[in-house]
Amino acid sequence: SQQGEEDPQALSIQEGENATMNCSYKTSINNLQWYRQNSGRGLVHLILIRSNEREKHSGRLRVTLDTSKKSSSLLITASRAADTASYFCATDAWDYGQNFVFGPGTRLSVLP
């Protein structure tokens, strides 16, 4: 059951530019999270936004959440080559206890 869908699937930008990735989901949520994955590695948690929050910042990251549209966006400002990775949104599901439902991800390439 895929809950989140990231958009675009791939994004290529120059160093210093901003990168925006979007995530849409289908059912109501308690929170939405963004993760980063470097090639061939595990995922690393970036930021969590609760359903009653509209915007959250962490360093160069800005996340917005629009529960009426069932969508979220992740903005990375002043991108660096080291930001090159795949980015996933995840929503919480409570089928039997908590689990996390991930979208297919956005592959970001930041060119030096």
Place this chain on the structure above:
Amino acid sequence: DGGITQSPKYLFRKEGQNVTLSCEQNLNHDAMYWYRQDPGQGLRLIYYSQIVNDFQKGDIAEGYSVSREKKESFPLTVTSAQKNPTAFYLCASSHGQGISEAFFGQGTRLTVV
């Protein structure tokens, strides 16, 4: 250092053989998860466990089995019944209560030869 450890990093298996992937965490987390990731794809949930001696099937449990005899350990067995086992397998853990994030291991890449 607290964390979640998967081993081995690379694993090769002959067709028809079962193989077990290890996942250990020292974060004192109640919940543990196994995900499968295919090239260029997202994560699909195989099994998850909220407490010791209990686990639930995820979206793609067929051909896999798990056990949760200890809080720290959640091994995944890929059986010969799994038709297309070559993939990247990720283990994760979380507090499992309230709103919490998932912590991931570095993954095991399984290749059937």
